[in-house]
Amino acid sequence: MTLPNDDPIVAVPMVTPFDKTDQIDFDAAQRNTERWCKTANQVFIIGSQSGEEFMISEPERVDLLRCVTDALEGGRITAGGIDAPSVVEALRQAERYADAGAEMVRLRFPRIESEVVPFFQQVIPRCPVPVLLMHQSNPASFGVAAKPAGPPELLGEIASMDGVFGYVTDHDMRFEARVRRFVPRDKRFWICNGSMILSGTLIGCNGTTTAFSNIWPDALKQLLEQGISGKYAEAESIQEHIRRIDEIMLPYLATGIKTCLDLMGFEGMRPRQPSQPMPHDDIRRLRVELESARLI
Numbered sequence: 001m002t003l004p005n006d007d008p009i010v011a012v013p014m015v016t017p018f019d020k021t022d023q024i025d026f027d028a029a030q031r032n033t034e035r036w037c038k039t040a041n042q043v044f045i046i047g048s049q050s051g052e053e054f055m056i057s058e059p060e061r062v063d064l065l066r067c068v069t070d071a072l073e074g075g076r077i078t079a080g081g082i083d084a085p086s087v088v089e090a091l092r093q094a095e096r097y098a099d100a101g102a103e104m105v106r107l108r109f110p111r112i113e114s115e116v117v118p119f120f121q122q123v124i125p126r127c128p129v130p131v132l133l134m135h136q137s138n139p140a141s142f143g144v145a146a147k148p149a150g151p152p153e154l155l156g157e158i159a160s161m162d163g164v165f166g167y168v169t170d171h172d173m174r175f176e177a178r179v180r181r182f183v184p185r186d187k188r189f190w191i192c193n194g195s196m197i198l199s200g201t202l203i204g205c206n207g208t209t210t211a212f213s214n215i216w217p218d219a220l221k222q223l224l225e226q227g228i229s230g231k232y233a234e235a236e237s238i239q240e241h242i243r244r245i246d247e248i249m250l251p252y253l254a255t256g257i258k259t260c261l262d263l264m265g266f267e268g269m270r271p272r273q274p275s276q277p278m279p280h281d282d283i284r285r286l287r288v289e290l291e292s293a294r295l296i
Helices: 026-036 057-072 087-099 113-126 152-159 173-180 192-204 217-228 232-264 279-291
Strands: 008-011 043-046 077-082 104-108 133-134 166-168 186-189 206-207
Touching: 008 166, 008 186, 026 043, 026 057, 043 057, 057 087, 077 087, 077 133, 087 104, 087 113, 087 133, 113 152, 133 152, 152 166, 152 173, 173 192, 192 206, 192 217, 192 232, 206 217, 217 232, 232 279
Parallel strands: 008 043, 008 206, 043 077, 077 104, 104 133, 133 166, 166 186, 186 206
Antiparallel strands: none
16 A cells, blocks of 8 residues: 555544443444545544543554455545553554555654653664654644654654654644755644644645544645645635634534534444543534534
């Protein structure tokens, strides 16, 4: 399988469907994937905050990745999400994902700055598939930037390594604009949030992986194309629709994403226990915004 190379690329950190017994619903995952394959989504990341990665076991993540890989069409690929600061553990998980069909892995930066360079110097050359670097070191803080994993020069140094497919920003646009100077032009540089797509193109982003890719990937690709072309005025109305949905949905993390998708007719959109459903008042607000965007 060849990695996607036609920018802009939209990647989806895919939500995990669960059945009434709180188990992964693999049949629903297959049908949802088939639906997403009719959209702009090209990379399906299994094991992300959007997918409740810390609520599912490693065997479940691997089985889900295998299920999604089998359902993909049209040159799309899967990527396995890894958040492990141990070199041995990161490589072990990468091997399991690759064996299950992953063409890429997404690695988060270690939280301790002194460990960043030695970690990637040992992991990337030995990784069985290319690496997508995720700078969000506090994944549960959707929409809020955590402390950077290191200075811009260091992040650019890691992104420059052979075997790196690309780099995903955190939410601090001022900081990430500086990182952009040090990331080679032959590496992807992706914005991390649906409400920031146009802003991301201003600092040189050429793709995205964001929770909103679950909901409206075609709009994200359109915004990337228009932003890269400098057509900001034409794109602003779509960006505002996304912002309005995002500000209601995002505080509820995966539950918020799944509530949108449930309203849109996707299957298995229950958060895993003990996560609780959105309040009815916010669901009503969300429905109004989805209707305004003609998503339902």
